[in-house]
Amino acid sequence: MSMHKPTVLVIEDEAKIRSFIRISLQAEGFQIFEAANLAVARGLLQQLELDAIILDLGLPDGDGQHFISELKPDDKLPLLVLSARDDEEEKVRALENGANDYLTKPFGIRELVARLRVLLRDLSARENIAAAQRLVFDNLIIDHRQHSVSLNNEEVRLSPKEFELLWKLTSNYQKLLLQRDLLTEIWGPTHRQDNHYLRIFISQLRRKLEDDSREPRFIETLPGIGYRFLLAPTTTS
Structure with missing residues (x-):
């Protein structure tokens, strides 16, 4: 792996979950930025060179499903949904809107890291x-x-x-x-x-x-x- 630290934006309104993800992913070599709502997330998207996004669906200023459809197809950033919503229709809707993967809460950090690494794999290899x-x-x-x-x-x-x-x-x-x-x-x-x-x-x-x-x-x-x-x-x- 190169010295470049993959940069990930975590969009999650629960501070404890954001902190858990940040600490865990930093220990795995990721650079993490955080947003507690969609307004902050949209601002960071304009400022940062990101490699991936982790997105909760239930946010205080809007639904993550709409945010996904905003990003695609123009934005090619890998996007992993991390949500407590576990019904099939929600998952299919997120994936059809343009999410690359969907992980249901509660989750294990090893699985989260493994899913992220798959999404970040060099596009030329694919x-x-x-x-x-x-x-x-x-x-x-x-x-x-x-x-x-x-x-x-x-x-x-x-x-x-x-x-x-x-x-x-x-x-x-x-x-x-x-x-x-x-x-x-x-x-x-x-x-x-x-x-x-x-x-x-x-x-x-x-x-x-x-x-x-x-x-x-x-x-x-x-x-x-x-x-x-x-x-x-x-x-x-």
Whole structure:
């Protein structure tokens, strides 16, 4: 990692939570700025060169959901929602508005740091992934040119749709992909609400990849929201 300290703006009205986040993230090498409301946050956005934003949704001078939609798509800053609101519609709305990730309170600092590091990963690395035709995740190899998959040096036979779904997940590794986006891109806009398609195909992928849904190594499910491929590639080509 370079000597640059990632600069993060924490927008949270509860002083104790802000202090906890600041102390914890500073110990992990982050530079932290704080805002107790949206007015202060908007001012700091004009002054600071930021790398990411952590945002609570319930703020005294407005709703964080509206703030997210203000920032996107013009502002490319990674944005992590940190909120006590845990219903699925709120999460989907935040992600569709442009948030990159959503963590529900109460939270563990290790998970917060891990999520932040994923969001801050060098964008050029993701561009390389987007152009890659072969992804290696330790003992799992996915070759887009050959439409082939192997696990522990043994071929894994996938249907075309299974392969397309796996490639979409792995080429967007560690990024939460919404159900409705996956359905639209893989099955088409008329299937936007057919969540049972994904449940069936994810179940088939897990079985073929020997992935335990209770303790997943490869594919994480966020019920009612979407899916995330957990590993980062060890090799790309």
